[in-house]
Amino acid sequence: MDLAGKRVLVTGADGFIGSHLAEALLEAGATVRALTLYNSFGTWGWLDTLPGPTLDSIEVLPGDVRDPHGVRAALRDVDVAFHLAALIAIPYSYRSPDSYVDTNVRGTLNILQGALDLGTERVLVTSTSEVFGTALRVPIDERHPRQGQSPYSATKIAADAIAEAFHRSFELPVTIARPFNTYGPRQSARAVIPTIIAQLVAGRHEIRVGAQHPTRDFTFVEDTCAGFMALARCDAAVGRDVNMGSGREISIGDLARRLITLVDPQAQLACDEQRLRPPASEVERLLADTTLMRELTGWSPRVTLDEGLARTVAWFTDPANLERYKVDLYNV
Numbered sequence: 001m002d003l004a005g006k007r008v009l010v011t012g013a014d015g016f017i018g019s020h021l022a023e024a025l026l027e028a029g030a031t032v033r034a035l036t037l038y039n040s041f042g043t044w045g046w047l048d049t050l051p052g053p054t055l056d057s058i059e060v061l062p063g064d065v066r067d068p069h070g071v072r073a074a075l076r077d078v079d080v081a082f083h084l085a086a087l088i089a090i091p092y093s094y095r096s097p098d099s100y101v102d103t104n105v106r107g108t109l110n111i112l113q114g115a116l117d118l119g120t121e122r123v124l125v126t127s128t129s130e131v132f133g134t135a136l137r138v139p140i141d142e143r144h145p146r147q148g149q150s151p152y153s154a155t156k157i158a159a160d161a162i163a164e165a166f167h168r169s170f171e172l173p174v175t176i177a178r179p180f181n182t183y184g185p186r187q188s189a190r191a192v193i194p195t196i197i198a199q200l201v202a203g204r205h206e207i208r209v210g211a212q213h214p215t216r217d218f219t220f221v222e223d224t225c226a227g228f229m230a231l232a233r234c235d236a237a238v239g240r241d242v243n244m245g246s247g248r249e250i251s252i253g254d255l256a257r258r259l260i261t262l263v264d265p266q267a268q269l270a271c272d273e274q275r276l277r278p279p280a281s282e283v284e285r286l287l288a289d290t291t292l293m294r295e296l297t298g299w300s301p302r303v304t305l306d307e308g309l310a311r312t313v314a315w316f317t318d319p320a321n322l323e324r325y326k327v328d329l330y331n332v
């Protein structure tokens with residue numbers, strides 16, 4: 001499938017990855033409709049920061065994936081749907097699991113049912129490496145067992161299963177795209193890289209983090225968006241769930257020390273107890289096996305971790321960007 005000239009919907013386009021994906025799709029020649037979360041302030045999240053000509057080229061539709069009627073309106077006349085809208089913060093899922101079921105499970109069901117009824121040509125549902133829980137074997141391929149180690153991960157397991165069921169039951173052309181740990185400009189402070197950089201750039205010398213020993217597999221947001229589009233173009237990916245990652249892991253402690261070296265070598269790490277997950281909920285190790293992704297699409301990340309971290313630090317050093325972050329608060 002060629003995305004040029006296609007009418008596409010991006011749900012969660014007001015968010016971190018969604019806003020970057022909307023830009024990338026425009027550059028690929030698609031006509032973009034962006035579903036953003038309705039609010040009375042009339043704000044469109046990170047889309048509000050895009051250059052005027054770019055934003056003017058996007059049809060912004062405020063709504064809510066929990067509302068099936070609004071979802072159907074957003075899907076009308078759309079060829080391809082990229083479903084990214086979700087509640088993603090793991091700590092907040094401990095507090096409010098019901099809202100995660102509503103958004104992540106029922107929201108995905110609304111997208112799938114609407115796409116089926118309206119004859120959407122292709123649907124990409126966004127998964128997460130958190131569905132695997134702590135690695136039982138590495139690297140983690142698509143056949144690895146699913147383990148719901150947080151309410152968030154449990155709802156994403158359910159969303160994946162519903163997407164698979166719609167393909168098997170109704171032949172809906174669904175692909176499940178599973179990024180591991182995406183990072184880059186605009187990421188919320190509830191994620192580890194932004195919270196470390198924001199503290200450093202703001203001049204804090206004691207950098208508060210949670211557990212330092214778990215490992216993660218990081219991919220720069222530009223590469224993640226390229227992966228989404230590669231899967232949308234790939235007919236052979238229909239009906240598959242596909243991992244996207246770098247195939248390399250780094251511990252949170254080593255990552256933090258790399259960022260400290262980039263910004264302020266005098267800074268020190270400190271453990272913040274409130275940032276620790278419950279012991280049985282912590283995901284100790286994530287490392288992607290991306291063999292299937294490479295075989296299907298030829299995709300592999302182009303931005304190295306060092307380059308991506310440098311680009312992310314540079315973005316945060318702009319005061320206009322940093323002021324959007326509440327550096328002294330633990331963002332759940």
